[in-house]
Amino acid sequence: MSLFRLDASIRIEGSTSRALGDIVEGEWGAAHPDAVITRRHIGTEPLPATVWADAVAASMTPESERTSNQLAAVDLARTLTDELTTADALLFAVPLYNFGVSQHFKSYVDLVLTDPRMAPGATPATAGKPAVLVTVQGGNYSAGTPKEGWDHATAWMRRILEDVWQLDLDVVTREFTLVGVNPALDQFTELADELKRLAEDQATHHGRGLAQLQRAI
Numbered sequence: 001m002s003l004f005r006l007d008a009s010i011r012i013e014g015s016t017s018r019a020l021g022d023i024v025e026g027e028w029g030a031a032h033p034d035a036v037i038t039r040r041h042i043g044t045e046p047l048p049a050t051v052w053a054d055a056v057a058a059s060m061t062p063e064s065e066r067t068s069n070q071l072a073a074v075d076l077a078r079t080l081t082d083e084l085t086t087a088d089a090l091l092f093a094v095p096l097y098n099f100g101v102s103q104h105f106k107s108y109v110d111l112v113l114t115d116p117r118m119a120p121g122a123t124p125a126t127a128g129k130p131a132v133l134v135t136v137q138g139g140n141y142s143a144g145t146p147k148e149g150w151d152h153a154t155a156w157m158r159r160i161l162e163d164v165w166q167l168d169l170d171v172v173t174r175e176f177t178l179v180g181v182n183p184a185l186d187q188f189t190e191l192a193d194e195l196k197r198l199a200e201d202q203a204t205h206h207g208r209g210l211a212q213l214q215r216a217i
Contacts, residue, residue: 001035003028004087008094008102010043016177020134020203021093024172027207028089038083042104051076052107055114073111080108081115081125089210090131090167094157096138101153109160120164127166130213132206133157135171136199138178140188168213170206174199 005025009015025037054073058066066074084090094105112118117125141151154173162169179185179192 001032002087003032003035003037003089003091004083005037005039005091006093006105006108007039007041008043008092008105008108010104012044015095016136016174017093017095017134020136020172020174020199021091023200023203024091024132024134024207024210027204028091028211031208031211038087040080040083042108043102046104047076047107047111049107052110052114055111059114074114077111077115080112081117084112084129084165085117085125088129089213090126090129091134091210092131092157092161093134094153095136096151096153099150099152101156105157113164118165124165129167130210131161131167131169132203132210133161133169133171134203136174136177138176138182139185140175140195142175170209172199172202172206 003025005021007015007018007021009017012018029035029037050069051073054067054069055077058070058074061070092105094102097103113120116122135154135157137151139145139147139150141147141149154171158169158171161167175195176185176188176192179188185192
């Protein structure tokens with residue numbers, strides 16, 4: 001039994017995506033106390049900025065003619081993909097940054113997609129694996145709010161994880177994480193507290209579900 005966990009927050013202390021990820025992991029770990037957990041922190045230990053371009057160039061270059069950077073990029077893509085394919089369950093904790101997907105997670109996805117096992121158009125090596133995506137938003141972009149439609153990350157992440165990587169995905173979302181930080185949002189304190197409780201309950205539920213799905217594999 002094994003879990004792969006990826007965190008994309010640029011923060012360690014005070015990260016709400018990490019906190020919710022900890023709940024999911026805790027529920028999974030309670031069901032599998034002796035299992036292996038592999039972690040990758042791409043927010044605090046980001047992938048090199050040029051590695052995707054090197055991997056793409058390598059795919060169009062005979063192996064004997066690849067540069068050292070291209071060889072390293074291919075090796076890193078293989079390592080990242082191995083982490084996904086060898087785990088029995090997957091957990092992604094990715095915050096919304098500036099209304100869009102974290103650049104660290106985008107770079108990660110781009111590089112993984114260069115591995116032949118995950119290439120678009122083929123059945124990915126991750127197909128059918130159980131997974132949870134945790135995402136958090138400083139504001140609130142749900143239907144009827146002034147910034148409805150400003151979340152340009154969640155739909156993209158779902159398309160990658162559900163449709164491209166074909167994961168059996170559950171999603172945990174927490175809104176209004178900047179309430180208590182940004183004074184302009186103080187009027188939403190009560191709502192934010194309720195959304196926090198709901199997200200934590202959702203993380204608990206999906207963490208237990210992740211553990212149960214893994215048992216069925």
